[in-house]
Amino acid sequence: MNIKNKFFLNNLFNKKKPIVCLTAYCKNIANLVDQFADIILVGDSVGPVLYGYKSTREVSLDLMINHGKAVVNNSKNAIVIIDMPYGSYEKSKYLALKNANLILKKTGAFGVKLEGGMEISETIKYLVKKKINVMGHLGMLPQKIKKNQFKVYGKSDVEKKRFKRDAISLVDSGVFAIVIEATKEKLVNEIIKDINIPTLGIGASSNCSGQILVTEDILGMTNFNAKFVKKYIDLNKKIKSSIRKFSIDVKSKKYPQKKHLY
Numbered sequence: 160m161n162i163k164n165k166f167f168l169n170n171l172f173n174k175k176k177p178i179v180c181l182t183a184y185c186k187n188i189a190n191l192v193d194q195f196a197d198i199i200l201v202g203d204s205v206g207p208v209l210y211g212y213k214s215t216r217e218v219s220l221d222l223m224i225n226h227g228k229a230v231v232n233n234s235k236n237a238i239v240i241i242d243m244p245y246g247s248y249e250k251s252k253y254l255a256l257k258n259a260n261l262i263l264k265k266t267g268a269f270g271v272k273l274e275g276g277m278e279i280s281e282t283i284k285y286l287v288k289k290k291i292n293v294m295g296h297l298g299m300l301p302q303k304i305k306k307n308q309f310k311v312y313g314k315s316d317v318e319k320k321r322f323k324r325d326a327i328s329l330v331d332s333g334v335f336a337i338v339i340e341a342t343k344e345k346l347v348n349e350i351i352k353d354i355n356i357p358t359l360g361i362g363a364s365s366n367c368s369g370q371i372l373v374t375e376d377i378l379g380m381t382n383f384n385a386k387f388v389k390k391y392i393d394l395n396k397k398i399k400s401s402i403r404k405f406s407i408d409v410k411s412k413k414y415p416q417k418k419h420l421y
């Protein structure tokens with residue numbers, strides 16, 4: 160573990176202020192997010208957000224590695240975590256280790272994130288034993304849904320029991336933090352009070368140790384309108400208006416002017 164990483168982990172555990180976590184997939188956004196976030200997640204949401212995939216299940220390992228490299232190379236303050244994509248870790252702990260090592264070696268990221276609870280706890284234990292920093296992800300799990308089946312987690316008794324069981328098993332497996340997505344607030348509050356590692360909420364609870372959102376969602380560049388999204392600007396509208404102006408300028412020969420030419 161390098162000095163930056165050691166420092167980060169100590170800091171994360173002792174933080175008085177909530178942890179700020181945002182996604183980034185490319186150089187420009189990484190540069191901006193890096194100025195304010197403690198953690199940057201190269202999420203597999205890159206598939207739906209940048210490529211228009213129907214779900215995160217279509218995202219490949221190569222895609223994650225390429226975007227991971229761009230983000231790591233363009234952030235100097237935040238710790239970068241990369242999502243292990245669907246199909247890259249579920250079958251066996253050996254496959255998970257091979258792919259996690261590939262991601263970390265090729266990108267230089269701090270760690271990886273895997274979705275799931277007890278069913279992957281042996282795999283996580285194995286990764287942690289092999290010195291991989293692992294972030295967990297519980298609640299609504301995007302890799303489990305095929306398309307447009309977004310559903311709040313933790314309403315039924317089965318889900319409530321499973322959530323408790325999964326949270327305990329992730330902590331025991333050695334994850335350094337857990338993302339909790341779209342889960343009933345009361346259930347989250349009940350569980351996180353007994354958890355001694357940082358939790359990052361996304362539609363979970365304001366009592367989590369920090370909050371995470373997809374940057375393109377808060378910038379108004381997607382049409383994703385889950386309750387937890389807070390849109391700070393409507394960039395789509397602004398971009399559209401600029402593109403329209405350019406198109407008018409070209410058609411009316413207002414662009415280029417002398418100052419734009421050699």
Ligand code: KIV
Pocket residue numbers: 182200201202203204205242338340361371372373
């Ligand atoms: O892929 C992603 O962006 C995520 C966050 C939304 C937590 O997993």
